[in-house]
Amino acid sequence: MKTVAMFGSARPGPETEVYYGTVQAARLLAESGWTIATGGGPGLMEAANVGAKLGCEGSTCSLGYSIYLPFESSTNPAVQRDSHHDNFFTRLKQFTDDCDAFIALPGGYGTLLEILTVIQLLQVRHMNNKPLILVGQMWDNIMTYSSSMMWLAGYIGDSEQCFHRKATSPIQAAELLLELT
Numbered sequence: 189m190k191t192v193a194m195f196g197s198a199r200p201g202p203e204t205e206v207y208y209g210t211v212q213a214a215r216l217l218a219e220s221g222w223t224i225a226t227g228g229g230p231g232l233m234e235a236a237n238v239g240a241k242l243g244c245e246g247s248t249c250s251l252g253y254s255i256y257l258p259f260e261s262s263t264n265p266a267v268q269r270d271s272h273h274d275n276f277f278t279r280l281k282q283f284t285d286d287c288d289a290f291i292a293l294p295g296g297y298g299t300l301l302e303i304l305t306v307i308q309l310l311q312v313r314h315m316n317n318k319p320l321i322l323v324g325q326m327w328d329n330i331m332t333y334s335s336s337m338m339w340l341a342g343y344i345g346d347s348e349q350c351f352h353r354k355a356t357s358p359i360q361a362a363e364l365l366l367e368l369t
Contacts (some may be wrong), residue, residue, distance in 0.1 A: 191223040191251070192365060193283045195302040196232030196293030206294055206358065210235035211242070213291075213358035218243025218250075220366055225287055227279070228252025228263035228270055232293045237266035253279050280305050289319040289369065291361045292327060292352075303327070303352075310351045311344075319368050320352040321361045328354055 194214060200207045214224045214236040224240035226233035233252075240250035252267035255276060263270050273279040283290075284306065292303045303322065309315035322331065335349040353368075355361035 189221055189223050189249070190288040190369065191225050191286055192217060192289040192291060193225045193287040193302075194233070194236035194291045194293060195227070195295060195299045196236070197295040197299065198227075198229045198231035198233060199296075200231050200235075200294075202235075207232060207235045209358040210293055211239040213362035214239025215243040216359065216362045217365065222365075223249040223251060225251040225253055225283065226267075227298070228254035228267050229257075230264055232295065234264035234266060236293075237264055237268075241266050241268065253282050255279050276301070284309055284315055287318070289365055290321070291355075291358070291365065292320070292322045293358060293361075294324045294326060300330070303331075307351045311348055319365060321355050321364055322352050323355045323358055323361045325356075 196210065210232050218224060218240045224236050226236045237250040237252065248268045250266055250268040252263045252270040253273060254263045254270050255273045271282060280302065290306050292299055306320050310317065322328065331352065335344065338344045339349055353364060355364055
């Protein structure tokens with residue numbers, strides 16, 4: 189069974205469109221044989237774990253790679269199996285070692301760190317060519333600006349400008365991942 193990391197914000201609640209879309213995307217992936225790994229927290233991580241659980245009743249396909257944060261005291265209830273980490277570095281290593289693909293949902297600095305870690309490992313070929321799909325205009329704007337500034341300054345080459353695919357919604361990201369694999 190293949191595993192996809194679904195990175196994203198802890199802040200959106202079940203009443204938001206992106207939360208609902210994330211549940212549906214994770215469910216589709218789980219129904220298609222994928223295991224879903226998240227940071228195990230609330231928000232979009234919880235939505236992905238909920239969708240995974242709905243999509244593979246009777247088996248374990250909802251993973252949490254949790255870390256203690258003073259404002260997040262426990263993993264979300266949809267996590268079926270948790271791997272607890274003491275720091276972000278070991279958690280990022282587990283994501284990059286264990287996962288076959290990555291979907292970055294809307295998020296903040298933590299999600300940006302996860303995206304950049306995956307891109308850097310792809311750039312220096314410390315990780316096989318695994319799909320990275322970024323969801324939403326915010327990530328597209330950030331990555332387009334960043335890579336063009338680095339390229340114009342001569343810090344990256346032509347082939348290092350785009351290590352990701354783009355999607356406008358969580359369900360489009362899931363459908364794209366299924367097409368790619």
